[in-house]
Amino acid sequence: MAILTEEKKEQIDKIIEKYDINDGALLMLLKEVQELFDNSLPVDVLDYIGHKLERPLSQLYGVSTFYSMFSNKPRGKYIIRICESPPCHLMGSDSIIDCVKRELGIDVGETTKDGKFTLETSSCLGICAVAPAMMINDQMYGNLTPDKIKQILSSMH
Amino acid sequence: MSKLYRMNVLVSSDITDLLQGAKEVKEELELEINKLGLSDEIAVVETGNLGFANKGVVIYVLPDNVYYGFMTPERARIVVNEHFYKGRVVKDFVISDTLKDNNKIEYAINKTTLPKQKRVVLRGCGMLNPDDIEEYIAFDGYEALVKAITEYTPEDIIKIIKDSGLRGRGGAGFPTGMKWEFTANVKKSPKYVVCNADEGEPGTFKDRLIMEGNPHLIIEGMAIAAFAIGAEKGYVYIRGEYAQSIEKLQRAIDQAKMIGFLGNDILGKGFNFDIEIVTGAGAYVCGEETALLNSMEGKRGNPRVKPPYPNTAGFNNQPTLVNNVETLANVPWIINNGADEYRKIGTESTPGTKVFTLLGSVNNTGLIEVPMGITLKEIIEIYGGGMKKGRTFKAAQTGGTSGGIIPRALWEVPMEYDSLAKVGTALGSGALLIMDDTVEIPDMLLSMMKFFRHESCGKCTPCRVGTDVLVRLLEKVVNKEASKEDVDLLLSTSEVMNKTCLCALGQSPYIPINTSIKYFHHEFV
Numbered sequence: 299m300a301i302l303t304e305e306k307k308e309q310i311d312k313i314i315e316k317y318d319i320n321d322g323a324l325l326m327l328l329k330e331v332q333e334l335f336d337n338s339l340p341v342d343v344l345d346y347i348g349h350k351l352e353r354p355l356s357q358l359y360g361v362s363t364f365y366s367m368f369s370n371k372p373r374g375k376y377i378i379r380i381c382e383s384p385p386c387h388l389m390g391s392d393s394i395i396d397c398v399k400r401e402l403g404i405d406v407g408e409t410t411k412d413g414k415f416t417l418e419t420s421s422c423l424g425i426c427a428v429a430p431a432m433m434i435n436d437q438m439y440g441n442l443t444p445d446k447i448k449q450i451l452s453s454m455h
Numbered sequence: 456m457s458k459l460y461r462m463n464v465l466v467s468s469d470i471t472d473l474l475q476g477a478k479e480v481k482e483e484l485e486l487e488i489n490k491l492g493l494s495d496e497i498a499v500v501e502t503g504n505l506g507f508a509n510k511g512v513v514i515y516v517l518p519d520n521v522y523y524g525f526m527t528p529e530r531a532r533i534v535v536n537e538h539f540y541k542g543r544v545v546k547d548f549v550i551s552d553t554l555k556d557n558n559k560i561e562y563a564i565n566k567t568t569l570p571k572q573k574r575v576v577l578r579g580c581g582m583l584n585p586d587d588i589e590e591y592i593a594f595d596g597y598e599a600l601v602k603a604i605t606e607y608t609p610e611d612i613i614k615i616i617k618d619s620g621l622r623g624r625g626g627a628g629f630p631t632g633m634k635w636e637f638t639a640n641v642k643k644s645p646k647y648v649v650c651n652a653d654e655g656e657p658g659t660f661k662d663r664l665i666m667e668g669n670p671h672l673i674i675e676g677m678a679i680a681a682f683a684i685g686a687e688k689g690y691v692y693i694r695g696e697y698a699q700s701i702e703k704l705q706r707a708i709d710q711a712k713m714i715g716f717l718g719n720d721i722l723g724k725g726f727n728f729d730i731e732i733v734t735g736a737g738a739y740v741c742g743e744e745t746a747l748l749n750s751m752e753g754k755r756g757n758p759r760v761k762p763p764y765p766n767t768a769g770f771n772n773q774p775t776l777v778n779n780v781e782t783l784a785n786v787p788w789i790i791n792n793g794a795d796e797y798r799k800i801g802t803e804s805t806p807g808t809k810v811f812t813l814l815g816s817v818n819n820t821g822l823i824e825v826p827m828g829i830t831l832k833e834i835i836e837i838y839g840g841g842m843k844k845g846r847t848f849k850a851a852q853t854g855g856t857s858g859g860i861i862p863r864a865l866w867e868v869p870m871e872y873d874s875l876a877k878v879g880t881a882l883g884s885g886a887l888l889i890m891d892d893t894v895e896i897p898d899m900l901l902s903m904m905k906f907f908r909h910e911s912c913g914k915c916t917p918c919r920v921g922t923d924v925l926v927r928l929l930e931k932v933v934n935k936e937a938s939k940e941d942v943d944l945l946l947s948t949s950e951v952m953n954k955t956c957l958c959a960l961g962q963s964p965y966i967p968i969n970t971s972i973k974y975f976h977h978e979f980v
Contacts (some may be wrong), residue, residue, distance in 0.1 A: 305832055315476065319753050320771065321731065322690055322692075322731070322733040322751040322752070322753075322770070323733065323750075323753075324753030325695075325733075325734065325736045325750065326733070326734055326754065328736070329695070329734075329736060338831070339458075353753070354926060356917070357753070357754065360754075360755045361753065361754065361755055364738060364755040364756060364912070365735070365736035365737050365738050365756070366736070366737035366738065367695050367736040367737040368737075382858070382902075382905075382906075383657035383886060383902075383906060384657050384658065384852075384856060384888065384899060384903055385657055385658045385814050385815075385901045385904065387899075387902040388815065388888070388890075388894070404923040419656065420696070420737070421655055421737075421739050421906065421909070422655055422656065422658065422659070424654060424659070424660035424663045424696070424697065425471050425660065426476070426657075426658050426660060426812065426814050426820075427471045427509065427820055427821060428471045428474055428475065428658075429814075433696065436698045438470055438474060439474065440471060440474040440475075441474070441475070448545060455810055
């Protein structure tokens with residue numbers, strides 16, 4: 299498979315060496331590997347990791363589809379995750395989601411054509427004091443308004 | 456040793472403050488202090504959340520005991536020049552609730568104006584620099600650990616925790632001392648201590664603020680627990696979204712290792728204990744302890760069938776003690792002050808304090824720590840500063856999304872596990888969502904049920920299918936298309952789920968649905 303070049307394999311091997319999966323580190327390992335493949339874990343990559351770790355592909359595939367931070371499909375450079383829990387809902391998160399959809403021309407779960415943004419929703423981000431809130435990659439944003447959304451997105455273009 | 460300053464300026468710098476410009480305020484303070492040549496006299500310190508949520512960036516000036524709100528770089532300049540340099544408090548910027556008795560400034564959150572507030576868990580949060588172990592030590596930090604290892608046996612500690620009446624703060628309220636004893640009694644090693652920091656309950660961020668504001672408290676609590684049950688390894692499972700908590704706690708662990716409160720042969724007493732952080736990857740259900748253990752083992756976060764309980768077969772099938780962040784944060788105080796002192800706080804059946812996150816239509820949203828048994832009315836009126844202007848109290852959801860929705864008629868019920876259970880709701884995680892007269896209960900319920908549907912792990916049928924049925928029925932209610940049969944089906948479906956689901960996720964929808972239909976029936980048909 300084209301994506302699994304020798305170079306990528308070497309990078310995966312290095313990540314595998316860093317973590318002890320019997321010590322609770324599988325999710326952290328997968329998170330790091332995911333960064334090598336457009337924020338995703340394609341099945342071939344999981345298969346390769348499975349052989350290295352002596353874990354069945356079914357387990358790794360199961361894990362990759364269970365947690366919302368993983369995806370089997372390539373995602374954008376920036377993953378936008380808008381909180382849609384009740385406290386944010388109460389503060390108008392619906393209009394924020396609509397605004398991002400309009401601005402980027404994508405629906406929840408989709409990626410922009412230029413591969414830059416993926417839109418997802420998230421459960422509570424724990425920053426309810428500044429609801430409505432969202433996360434872009436590791437960065438949190440709060441007190442969102444449609445204007446603020448436009449400003450944030452344009453600063454990333 | 457840390458240097459002594461004539462004045463300390465604490466800048467509240469948790470993630471919500473940073474989002475509101477705390478970093479810029481801090482930089483401006485330092486710049487201006489430097490300009491006036493005061494850098495040797497005044498220290499600017501980043502701390503955890505100071506307990507205010509809708510006051511913008513807050514700074515706290517010590518020893519003057521002044522709180523400034525809505526700070527901006529411009530305001531920072533004025534405060535430095537007027538207050539720090541000329542000694543005149545800038546009254547316009549002082550948080551008004553802390554101004555009482557003709558300009559005598561009092562601290563609203565700590566103690567003076569509000570006698571019922573009691574800080575056990577949040578003690579130190581916002582008062583000390585979470586990045587510096589020395590400040591924690593100066594705040595009696597690690598005293599309890601030293602006392603535990605040098606003066607007590609593991610049996611003594613378990614007895615103290617049992618006598619204190621401490622109950623798990625993750626939501627279930629199980630007696631902590633018993634959990635410790637069960638795990639200690641299992642003759643199998645290695646044993647593990649796991650701190651559950653997978654705080655995902657909507658509206659809850661107490662654990663995040665403890666981790667960001669006083670991370671050493673958790674390390675100390677875990678080390679004492681490990682000593683008591685005979686574990687040498689601990690894990691903190693933090694949800695992946697909490698990047699700042701992960702960073703702060705990791706730094707604290709590194710410092711504790713360096714000083715020797717973690718590692719081999721702690722205090723020369725032959726006790727070994729080490730902590731590692733494990734991060735989650737976005738799954739609410741992993742807050743359930745057996746799902747969390749599966750997740751740590753690199754599996755899908757499906758809950759396990761209990762028994763066996765984690766105390767006999769937990770992480771990697773070994774005896775494991777799983778405690779919530781807030782539970783562990785109570786431990787050092789109890790060891791330092793004794794079970795009897797702890798029992799003086801709170802109620803007979805639930806001693807101690809509870810950290811609540813107060814949200815919704817009140818004037819002051821934020822984090823408070825109060826004795827168990829305080830009423831909802833008191834929380835809203837005293838700490839919440841009453842309802843927002845022009846709004847009246849309609850309902851409150853206690854305990855996060857899994858908690859019940861109670862009307863005004865019940866707002867004098869004491870906030871503790873047993874009293875709340877009697878009226879059909881729960882103390883849960885301590886999230887309090889206050890709803891005013893403009894909120895439609897079915898609409899809120901629908902948002903909650905969509906949440907449960909999304910987060911259901913899919914392992915057991917009543918939950919996987921049931922959560923979807925609940926959403927569909929509630930959509931009918933919201934669209935005013937529901938018949939009486941639909942509402943009956945809504946209630947009975949959630950009741951069946953409550954009785955048959957494997958874990959709290961599927962069991963929970965019944966609680967808000969049952970209370971909503973009971974207290975706000977007219978909104979459903």
